[in-house]
Amino acid sequence: MTTEVLRPHAEDEYASELTALVATDDKPRPPAWRLSPAAVVTYLLGGKAGDVEISPKYVGPRRLIEVAVATLATDRALLLLGVPGTAKTWVSEHLAAAISGDSTLLVQGTAGTAEESIRYGWNYAQLIAQGPSEAALVPSPVQRAMTEAKIARIEELTRMPSDVQDALITILSEKALPISELATEVQARKGFNVIATANDRDKGVNELSSALRRRFNTVVLPLPDSAEDEIEIVARRVAQLGSALELPQPDDALEEIRRVVTIFRELRSGRTEDGRTAVKSPSGTLSTAEAISVVTGGIALSAHFGDGVLRPTDVAGGILGAVVKDPSADRVVWSEYLETVVRERDDWAPFYRACREISG
Incomplete structure (x- = not known):
């Protein structure tokens, strides 16, 4: 033991x-x-x-x-x-x-x-x-x-x-x-x-x-000033938690970490990172700690039910759970964000499909 x-x-x-x-x-x-x-x-x-x-x-x-x-x-x-x-x-x-x-x-x-x-x-x-x-x-x-x-x-x-x-x-x-x-x-x-x-x-x-x-x-204590600071925090803590939990570390989780952090920051601020599109903010705080939890959960999914590579399908469910705290109001916010922001990003197409599938 x-x-x-x-x-x-x-x-x-x-x-x-x-x-x-x-x-x-x-x-x-x-x-x-x-x-x-x-x-x-x-x-x-x-x-x-x-x-x-x-x-x-x-x-x-x-x-x-x-x-x-x-x-x-x-x-x-x-x-x-x-x-x-x-x-x-x-x-x-x-x-x-x-x-x-x-x-x-x-x-x-x-x-x-x-x-x-x-x-x-x-x-x-x-x-x-x-x-x-x-x-x-x-x-x-x-x-x-x-x-x-x-x-x-x-x-x-x-x-x-x-x-x-x-x-x-x-x-x-x-x-x-x-x-x-x-x-x-x-x-x-x-x-x-x-x-x-x-x-x-x-x-x-x-x-x-x-x-x-x-x-x-x-x-x-403020939220991280820049996206790069927040990405660094999330990447470091995810690595530490993964080691403590003895989870296999994916070769490159940075792309999904960046995506999770970008989504959280845009929904927190009410505007996309390029400043061009206003979005509604959900009721939750979408903190850095929650981003760490989403990515760690995704790594566990990829390790135990996937091929060990962190993919959009592994983090989609965690993001949905973090964003939709109020089932009625927050679901509308998330659906609008998916259609007006995520859908328009060509390189996010696999993530969009994963979110639509899990959202029903």
């Missing part, structure tokens, strides 16, 4: 790069940081550490990553904001891995997230048997980050109920977590900070209070 994990944590998957950066990093480091801020930026954006090539984890404006890293070197928490699929979680994980060597101190925000996930909980068997005590206390990931001088990650902060969000205010302003049942508190050690992610596009979003928002420095 295999013991390999499906998705290693960043600090495990890129351990050799982090080790090389630690060995060659001669710049000042904030308290408890494994790397200097400059080395953290190199880890995120790529570069060299001695003879070791550091692969880029994020493709985007350098200044945004510099601002994010500089924020974490202060007493301000960091809020990564953006539409779904702009690599907020990915950046959060890699920042924590580079700074603390531990990206696992994570709170996942949902409508059902309880305050205990931010503060602390109790082992109720010990609580009933012995009453409140340190032995009965169950620390949250945030409390552990405070005592271990590490970065705590909070995903989808705006999905949490407002009263749970506000449990962060004292932690972020006072750098302390009161434990009233024990008449004591936990004080954060130097090196503690919080990275939160949020978006304002999905349903079920709860606005942050002004008091909480003031405790964060906000960095907005």
